[in-house]
Amino acid sequence: MGSSGELQRIVRLVVTSNDNWQIAAKKVLATYGVVAVLFLIRARRQRSQYLLPWLRNATAMSTLHLYPLFHDNKFLGSNRQLAWYVVSAIGIKCASKIPDWLPSYLTVEVISDYMMSRPLLRKLLQNLEEARLIRVRQLTLCVLFPLLYLKPFGKKWFGKSSLARDFALFYGVWNLVSIYQYCKNLIRSRRKPSTPTVRQIVPKDEWPLVSTSLIPLMDKLTELQELTVSNKHTLFEILMDSVLVKNLVPCLKWAVWRQFCIHVLSQTKLGRTRIMKSLILMLGFLVLDHNHQMDIPPQLLKYLARCQLKEYLEKRNDFKKWLTFASLNVALYTTH
Numbered sequence: 001m002g003s004s005g006e007l008q009r010i011v012r013l014v015v016t017s018n019d020n021w022q023i024a025a026k027k028v029l030a031t032y033g034v035v036a037v038l039f040l041i042r043a044r045r046q047r048s049q050y051l052l053p054w055l056r057n058a059t060a061m062s063t064l065h066l067y068p069l070f071h072d073n074k075f076l077g078s079n080r081q082l083a084w085y086v087v088s089a090i091g092i093k094c095a096s097k098i099p100d101w102l103p104s105y106l107t108v109e110v111i112s113d114y115m116m117s118r119p120l121l122r123k124l125l126q127n128l129e130e131a132r133l134i135r136v137r138q139l140t141l142c143v144l145f146p147l148l149y150l151k152p153f154g155k156k157w158f159g160k161s162s163l164a165r166d167f168a169l170f171y172g173v174w175n176l177v178s179i180y181q182y183c184k185n186l187i188r189s190r191r192k193p194s195t196p197t198v199r200q201i202v203p204k205d206e207w208p209l210v211s212t213s214l215i216p217l218m219d220k221l222t223e224l225q226e227l228t229v230s231n232k233h234t235l236f237e238i239l240m241d242s243v244l245v246k247n248l249v250p251c252l253k254w255a256v257w258r259q260f261c262i263h264v265l266s267q268t269k270l271g272r273t274r275i276m277k278s279l280i281l282m283l284g285f286l287v288l289d290h291n292h293q294m295d296i297p298p299q300l301l302k303y304l305a306r307c308q309l310k311e312y313l314e315k316r317n318d319f320k321k322w323l324t325f326a327s328l329n330v331a332l333y334t335t336h
Contacts, residue, residue, distance in 0.1 A: 008334065011332055024065050067087045070087055088325055098324055100313050103320045113334045145261060148307060151311045
């Protein structure tokens with residue numbers, strides 16, 4: 001349940017930079033250059049119509065590079081919170097239209113970072129067992145799904161499909177993620193210095209120089225090391241220990257739970273109360289996942305929460321600006 005801290009790293013990168021006027025000007029020009037390239041790529045037609053909004057948005061993003069200059073300004077008294085107020089207010093004022101994803105992303109990340117910055121909550125989560133954390137994440141998912149079901153976004157999440165198709169989808173994604181993790185760990189292990197073997201520690205030519213009484217022991221250690229290296233598993237053992245077999249049961253459980261989820265959410269006899277549907281979905285987790293294999297990444301829960309907030313913020317441009325301004329300032333408060 002820990003916070004990823006992505007927003008905190010971005011804010012820390014801005015507030016800890018010691019830029020002068022020359023460096024700030026270069027960053028501003030670089031921002032305009034990137035926006036110009038994106039504008040030429042995306043706005044292929046009617047460029048004159050979209051030119052002014054893109055310029056205003058580029059100006060809004062460029063104001064972040066002015067924070068070190070405002071922070072060192074004697075008029076503001078080197079108050080970082082006040083300087084951040086000024087920079088964020090200018091940026092939001094210059095923006096033509098706040099995209100729906102920006103305030104939803106900032107709000108969810110700020111709430112997550114603020115909660116994880118509380119010592120009492122952080123200590124509570126650290127003392128919880130992994131099985132209880134999995135149940136908490138499952139319960140959060142069961143609360144979010146009924147909220148998203150009736151939204152336009154929910155159609156691609158809760159579209160009807162067969163059990164075999166769901167299993168194939170989960171199985172393919174699980175294996176791709178497992179292969180990615182394996183390759184990443186393999187690259188990391190190759191970067192680390194290899195563990196020295198018995199031959200590397202004491203070459204055989206130098207054994208008599210160490211001690212004559214240790215030669216039999218060194219021979220046995222060498223034989224054990226060679227046996228360990230030459231010990232090869234059978235093809236059946238390698239297959240049974242591979243991700244192709246280990247991912248079968250979790251993916252089958254997720255496919256069955258998704259079919260159960262669609263059936264529950266589409267029922268009208270349960271009433272319009274989302275609480276009842278959430279409880280029934282959680283009951284499905286309790287039945288299927290008795291050994292706690294159906295874990296849910298916190299990033300997925302954040303994404304679903306952002307989708308719910310994004311749907312709510314549509315056609316509310318003024319409120320999006322206020323929410324963005326508040327989230328940016330709370331983000332600075334939670335950044336140490």
